[in-house]
Amino acid sequence: MATVQTPPSVELSSPGLTRGKLPRYAPVVLLVLSFAAVGGLFAALGSFSVPLTVFLGIILYAVVILVVTTFVEGARAARDRLATTLMYSAFGLAVVPLVSLLWTVLENGLERFNGYFLTTTMRGVFGGMDAGGAYHAIMGTLEITAFATVISVPIGMLTAIYLVEYGPKSKLGRGITFFVDVMTGIPSIVAGLFAYALFVLFFGPGVRMGAAGSVALAVLMIPVVVRASEEMLKLVPNELREAAYALGVPKWLTIVKVVLRTAAAGLVTGVMLAIARVIGETAPLLIVAGVVDSANFDLFEGRMMTLPVFVYGQYTQGLAPPGPDSIITINYDRAWAAALTLILIVMVLNLIARIIARIFSPKTGR
């Protein structure tokens, strides 16, 4: 038997269980003081600016809290405070572009965003007329995206089911995974050209229709659906599959009623992410769905407008010619309002998905 080695004793900076503790409000007070100090200094110099005050104020705060905590609470607590400061700063930095984007869209888009804009097409609207809306584009986007979802969700989910339940180690499974990854990287304009080439085979050259746009979007959507669903199906514990098998439930019923049911909440979220990924696509729709000023509800006949293409189209028209009743920025205003509409649609879809996910998620309540 080897003798038991006593571990070398570690010198702790302060023996005992207690240590100094800053009051809870200390970080907040120090932060405010830092801002006040920096802001006051710049104001005294006569060159006050908010971004610079925030930036330098946070740096000053980081230094001050590090020094103060080192003396009161010790080195480990000081490092903890420093890490906390860095985390919050990084979070703030990440949120700035998001908030700024939403703010810009709201500021520019709200002006023309109203019931009239949502229910009027661009038919017969020209120049700087105070008229016109995105009704045709909204309906086009909803229809084309819905049809793309109808195409890609069954294909994507069945692929994911095959990958997880039937072929996780098979050659076919590995091949599919590889090509799904390749598909993720297809540029959207190429997907548009592909859909165009496909529809030319049936309808002849120069074809434009909403369904072709849906096919292009489906090409972009399928890999996202496969990847997201695959991860969700993998999360279903194997014990549940075995429990079902042991009750004499065939494999396909186990997949349909246990695996899919248990993963339902995650699958809905995955589909939502895929929809959000494609609903803003512009290039493929510009190619195959085309540009039109009036409403067209038939996916299989004629050009169809969509919101991203509408935004692009309005923006490229630039300033309207000046005239007595002309609003010269009208095209830009419509573009912003349509952008706001698009963001709102994605947001509403996300909310719906959250509600569905909550209904389907496994309950644990005791």
Place this chain on the structure above:
Amino acid sequence: MAKRLDISDLNIYYGDFLAVEGVSMAVEPRAVTAFIGPSGCGKSTVLRSLNRMHEVIPGAYIEGKIALDGEDLYGRDVDPVRVRRSIGMVFQRPNPFPTMSIHANVIAGMKLNNQRMSKAQADEVVETSLRGANLWSEVKDRLNKPGSSLSGGQQQRLCIARAIAVQPDVLLMDEPCSALDPISTLAIEDLIGKLKQDYTIVIVTHNMQQAARVSDQTAFFNLAGVGQPGKLIEMDATEKIFSNPNQKATEDYISGRFG
């Protein structure tokens, strides 16, 4: 109900790896048969091969014969799904379906198989099965709560109720008490004693007192070393195994003088 299992010259493989070699035994109806032995000796593998759950693992297969009342379970035209309907299984960790209520969990065997049944029929099956699993009085007022809202021991009894609701001939239990506290273990052991009047029960356990308490027959499995196949060392009446076994290895194992 309660049929007899005959196993002869059973070899079990995981791909190229021979996990269990040359097992022959008879499992008597209306009795409890316990499998004991060190970890990795293949007792769970043998158990899982009895209702064809072994082959769910990719690359796993068996050689030899397992017969349920004379009917070969591995015959050419035998449907493994039908085998599992007549040989139920309870797992080591309780695994109620998290999306289902207690009520739905009990009749999961019928519901998942799209079997039509009236509400009255369903309620009757639920009550008999839960009474059979000694759980009825604890859950009768909250049948619509999710199955995962129960304690571990209750969940395991719910899984037993789910297994007996489809009225199998044989009930396999893979260390059903290893995740449970002593009180829940006692509840399950009492239940096993009651169930053996109607079912053939095979139980794998690491707890030798448990094997001694609940079983009529005990089979001891062992393996020569890591990477070697597990083998059945001996099988006999439980009193014989625990008082006067024929093999030295059995005596060493049950008296704790092992390895």
